[in-house]
Amino acid sequence: MATIELTRRGQDKTPPSGFRKVTRWLGRRMPTGLYARSLLIIIIPMVLLQSVLAFVFMERHWQMVTERLSTAVVHDIAGIIDVMQTYPQDASNDQIIRIARDRLELNIAIEPPAPLPPPRPKPFFSILDQALSKELSEQINLPFWLDTVGNSNLIEIRVQLPSKKILRVFAKRSQAYASNTHIFLMWMVGASLVLLGIAILFLRGQIRPILALARAAENFGKGQPTPEDFRPRGADEVRRAGVAFIRMRERIEKSIEQRTAMLSGVSHDLRTVLTRFKLQLAIVGDAPEFEGLSEDVEEMQSMLEGYLSFARSEAEEDVGMLDLEKLFGRIETDAKIRERALSARIDGDPIIKVRPKAFSRLITNLTANALRYADTVEVRAIHDSEWVTIMVDDDGPGIPPEAREEVFKPFFRLDQARNLDESGTGLGLSIARDIARSHGGEVTLSDSPMGGLRATIRIPS
Secondary structure, eight states, rough: OHHHHOOOOOHHHHHOOHHHHHHHHHHSSSSHHHHHHHHHHHHHHHHHHHHHHHHHHHIIIIIIHHHHHHHHHHHHHHHHHHHHHHTTSOOHHHHHHHHHTTTOOOOEEEESSOOOOOOOOOSSSOOHHHHHHHHHHIISSEEEEOOOOOOEEEEEEEEEOSSSSSEEEEHHHHHHHOTTTTHHHHHHHHHHHHHHHHHHHHHOOOOOOHHHHHHHHHHTTTOOOOTTOOOOOOEEEEEEEEHHHHHHHHHHHHHHHHHHHHHHHHHHHHHHHHHHHHHHHHHHOEEEEGHHHHHHHHHHHHHHHHHHHHTTTTSSSEEEEEEHHHHHHHHHHHHHHHTOOEEEEEESSSEEEOOEEEEEEEHHHHHHHHHHOOOOEEEEEOOOOOOOEEEEEEEEEOOOOTTGGGGTTTTTTTTTOOOOOSOSSSSSHHHHHHHHHHTTTTTEEEEEEEEEEEEEEEOOO
């Protein structure tokens, strides 16, 4: 068994394969937005297709046309050399030059014997140089020199004749080279740009309804109202998702309204009964035998308020602006009254967009709990472009790690430790997390650098 366990552990530590490494590398560099990924789905196949077409064109069509044109030019030069060697007395140099110029469109000159110039450096990529060199070697089989480099419209060919004279030939580049290739490439690139522009326009029209649906769902998750201009648009699947979201939102809002109405009725009835109890106890007076009953009534009222606060979760409050500086100022004042040390710091804009009463209650409950069990408390708020993070650190006894998720359950009571609810109903942390989640965020507990507990609130800004 020990051998099997070691083998399994060794297999778990096996480094990922090359394909997985490449996949992860690409995944980290791929855009995350739907619009960018959709563009890549269109652009990448288009680029690959155009690259294959360009390669095939360059390899087959362009090279084939260039070779045929070069063959024709070299064939004409070979014909001129044959005439010069076959009829040396019948054809003068002037007649040969005229025939080459008028009939073959070649400018030639016959120069005295001289050595050929040193070879020019070969271009890295030149179909013309390769084709002409091949044809000159095969058709003429005489020493030659080529100059095809440069942007000139002419190419120069020098051939050393058997008589050691030099036949100097100037030919138009278009006679030996497929010079209209750029037209094909321009059409290919232009067509790609036009197709890409059309794809971008259509994609923007299709992505916009999805983004609107995402914003509406995000606002609803934060407890903010849905944009007034939101309505299902786009493709059928997006429309069905939009309609499903609207129906879901209506069902949730109706359920919240029914729950709020029921809680209002229950609250009114129970508070009426408790009020009668208090009046009857007040009439009886401060008799010792009724002291316990008075405490039970007060505890019952406190528990009732806790239950109603947990069920209501301040969901009916509208979204507004909350000034963290003012809120922290009130918390520092409360700490001074309790003779506790509390310091607060804000990094970023102190104004945040939340449900003010509910969020104030969330922070107040967490800081009050810290002040109840600790001597020193530090509060830090960080507000950036994406998140609002508030950390409450203390030097108190803390909460064991295995119980930090359990304490968020409703009615859970942690004996001999911390609890946010003074009444002992076990709803304090449940209410805190419920308020944070209604803002699209979360509340978590962890160890504090001060030795106690750290409560972290994180919501979207």
